[in-house]
Amino acid sequence: MKRIIAVIGPGTAGEETIREAEEIGRLIARRNAILICGGLGGAMEAAAKGAQMEGGITLGILPGSDRGGANPYIAIPVATGFGDGRNVIIVRTADAVIAVGGAYGTLSEIAFGLKMGKPVIGLHTWEVKGILHAVNPDDAVRKAFQALEGP
Amino acid sequence: MKRIIAVIGPGTAGEETIREAEEIGRLIARRNAILICGGLGGAMEAAAKGAQMEGGITLGILPGSDRGGANPYIAIPVATGFGDGRNVIIVRTADAVIAVGGAYGTLSEIAFGLKMGKPVIGLHTWEVKGILHAVNPDDAVRKAFQALEGP
Amino acid sequence: MKRIIAVIGPGTAGEETIREAEEIGRLIARRNAILICGGLGGAMEAAAKGAQMEGGITLGILPGSDRGGANPYIAIPVATGFGDGRNVIIVRTADAVIAVGGAYGTLSEIAFGLKMGKPVIGLHTWEVKGILHAVNPDDAVRKAFQALEGP
Amino acid sequence: MKRIIAVIGPGTAGEETIREAEEIGRLIARRNAILICGGLGGAMEAAAKGAQMEGGITLGILPGSDRGGANPYIAIPVATGFGDGRNVIIVRTADAVIAVGGAYGTLSEIAFGLKMGKPVIGLHTWEVKGILHAVNPDDAVRKAFQALEGP
Numbered sequence: 001m002k003r004i005i006a007v008i009g010p011g012t013a014g015e016e017t018i019r020e021a022e023e024i025g026r027l028i029a030r031r032n033a034i035l036i037c038g039g040l041g042g043a044m045e046a047a048a049k050g051a052q053m054e055g056g057i058t059l060g061i062l063p064g065s066d067r068g069g070a071n072p073y074i075a076i077p078v079a080t081g082f083g084d085g086r087n088v089i090i091v092r093t094a095d096a097v098i099a100v101g102g103a104y105g106t107l108s109e110i111a112f113g114l115k116m117g118k119p120v121i122g123l124h125t126w127e128v129k130g131i132l133h134a135v136n137p138d139d140a141v142r143k144a145f146q147a148l149e150g151p
Numbered sequence: 152m153k154r155i156i157a158v159i160g161p162g163t164a165g166e167e168t169i170r171e172a173e174e175i176g177r178l179i180a181r182r183n184a185i186l187i188c189g190g191l192g193g194a195m196e197a198a199a200k201g202a203q204m205e206g207g208i209t210l211g212i213l214p215g216s217d218r219g220g221a222n223p224y225i226a227i228p229v230a231t232g233f234g235d236g237r238n239v240i241i242v243r244t245a246d247a248v249i250a251v252g253g254a255y256g257t258l259s260e261i262a263f264g265l266k267m268g269k270p271v272i273g274l275h276t277w278e279v280k281g282i283l284h285a286v287n288p289d290d291a292v293r294k295a296f297q298a299l300e301g302p
Numbered sequence: 303m304k305r306i307i308a309v310i311g312p313g314t315a316g317e318e319t320i321r322e323a324e325e326i327g328r329l330i331a332r333r334n335a336i337l338i339c340g341g342l343g344g345a346m347e348a349a350a351k352g353a354q355m356e357g358g359i360t361l362g363i364l365p366g367s368d369r370g371g372a373n374p375y376i377a378i379p380v381a382t383g384f385g386d387g388r389n390v391i392i393v394r395t396a397d398a399v400i401a402v403g404g405a406y407g408t409l410s411e412i413a414f415g416l417k418m419g420k421p422v423i424g425l426h427t428w429e430v431k432g433i434l435h436a437v438n439p440d441d442a443v444r445k446a447f448q449a450l451e452g453p
Numbered sequence: 454m455k456r457i458i459a460v461i462g463p464g465t466a467g468e469e470t471i472r473e474a475e476e477i478g479r480l481i482a483r484r485n486a487i488l489i490c491g492g493l494g495g496a497m498e499a500a501a502k503g504a505q506m507e508g509g510i511t512l513g514i515l516p517g518s519d520r521g522g523a524n525p526y527i528a529i530p531v532a533t534g535f536g537d538g539r540n541v542i543i544v545r546t547a548d549a550v551i552a553v554g555g556a557y558g559t560l561s562e563i564a565f566g567l568k569m570g571k572p573v574i575g576l577h578t579w580e581v582k583g584i585l586h587a588v589n590p591d592d593a594v595r596k597a598f599q600a601l602e603g604p
Binding site: 001002004034057059061065067075076077078079080081082085088089092093 | 152153155185208210212216218226227228229230231232233236239240243244
């Protein structure tokens with residue numbers, strides 16, 4: 001079964017976060033893993049765009065009841081209708097979680113990832129005990145796979 | 152965006168239901184739609200097997216917290232950890248719902264499908280006002296797409 | 303711990319259903335049990351009104367994100383934000399379920415109740431194998447408590 | 454309608470956290486508000502105990518499918534079966550959130566509270582931008598009500 005890697009980040013993001021999220025998405029797809037995210041805009045859209053440009057599978061777990069809410073780079077949208085409750089599903093489904101940038105929603109996902117004992121990699125995001133900090137997208141994706149597969 | 156069709160049915164199913172679910176899965180994949188189901192055994196597994204044999208995408212929305220619970224024909228497992236609450240997500244995400252055989256879980260999904268105003272096709276399943284009854288797998292899949300696209 | 307009895311029924315209900323739901327709510331409170339319902343209008347509001355008139359505790363599990371959506375007879379509102387997913391919570395929390403009247407949402411709750419192996423009593427509602435049918439509110443409440451406590 | 458105040462904190466807590474949570478529960482009940490919490494042990498149990506000792510209403514939103522999992526001071530248990538997804542429900546239902554001590558689950562609830570724009574008061578808990586820090590239980594409860602009602 002393919003690895004599933006979550007990219008979590010703000011729905012409204014600055015240029016740098018967008019660029020980083022897109023690069024992370026690209027690198028996840030290159031490693032033949034499925035990208036899972038919240039399916040909306042900002043960092044989620046950038047990560048999905050990056051993954052799709054590399055031919056990867058993009059899975060978007062939406063808060064709303066309507067698949068139409070997904071960004072255009074989501075190949076497989078899941079309409080939960082559970083609002084913020086969908087954050088739990090993203091993290092549960094992922095093997096590892098990469099947080100980039102981040103507002104409060106991202107923080108909730110970091111917390112769930114650490115609670116569930118999954119590797120949580122952070123790039124320019126919240127400081128929380130247990131996060132593995134990365135210095136750039138390449139380092140973030142490398143650390144995620146290292147945590148899963150060993151060096 | 153691809154169509155997403157749900158196949159709902161019992162986790163423990165008789166031979167005929169298994170055969171019908173597999174054929175329905177096959178026909179959904181041939182029409183280039185994504186199959187969504189509950190990801191477990193019985194009718195869900197048969198439908199996913201049929202779809203995968205035709206090269207289709209299979210999406211399994213699991214009740215448990217562990218992706219490992221998915222049947223072997225699920226390419227894209229989503230671990231919700233929401234128990235029966237995941238039934239809502241299956242139906243919300245689908246464009247149309249095909250019920251085959253069926254125990255109480257299936258009935259809950261039929262009810263959600265009808266409540267949400269989606270086409271619900273039934274094959275040897277519960278009698279509920281609003282279901283479009285089909286006589287065989289081919290008829291079921293044809294009726295589902297007709298309801299979405301017109302004759 | 304007090305018994306918790308669910309009353310499930312349509313949000314838009316006819317006069318007879320309203321009268322029956324209110325009487326059921328009253329009888330549940332007289333037996334010192336907590337009433338749980340979906341917290342909105344119609345049969346849910348009538349049942350809560352009946353229970354509150356008898357000094358009972360009324361617990362409303364709302365689909366929306368805002369407690370303000372509860373009907374005025376709900377003493378304890380729970381805002382799930384999970385839409386129809388809240389139906390699962392109502393049934394899981396209840397010791398027994400009484401369905402009165404009913405549209406598709408009610409049918410989903412009947413299905414969950416039967417799936418979870420809980421007593422499901424029906425009054426002028428869906429015909430589903432496993433429901434105990436009652437002839438009036440008094441009979442419905444009596445049957446619910448009999449199922450829990452024996453005759 | 455009564456105020457609903459959430460007390461969030463770890464299921465396994467040290468003596469000081471227990472003492473503080475119990476005192477917070479007591480003060481919430483004295484102000485005639487409903488206490489909502491996760492319904493399990495540790496800080497949740499202590500807060501419920503405090504509130505119940507003062508005659509307050511205690512509402513426990515449980516992660517599991519069985520009401521029996523509630524601590525003995527929960528008068529009104531809600532069995533969600535949604536695991537960590539129930540954290541969203543606790544915060545959504547509350548008018549204000551008081552975090553005491555705290556592990557990763559608590560952090561997720563702090564994040565949801567801040568995301569939803571609710572007052573989040575912290576006592577010996579995570580440092581997150583937006584939390585109002587309190588120096589003791591009395592200060593915490595006072596700050597929560599001040600945020601809701603003005604000074």
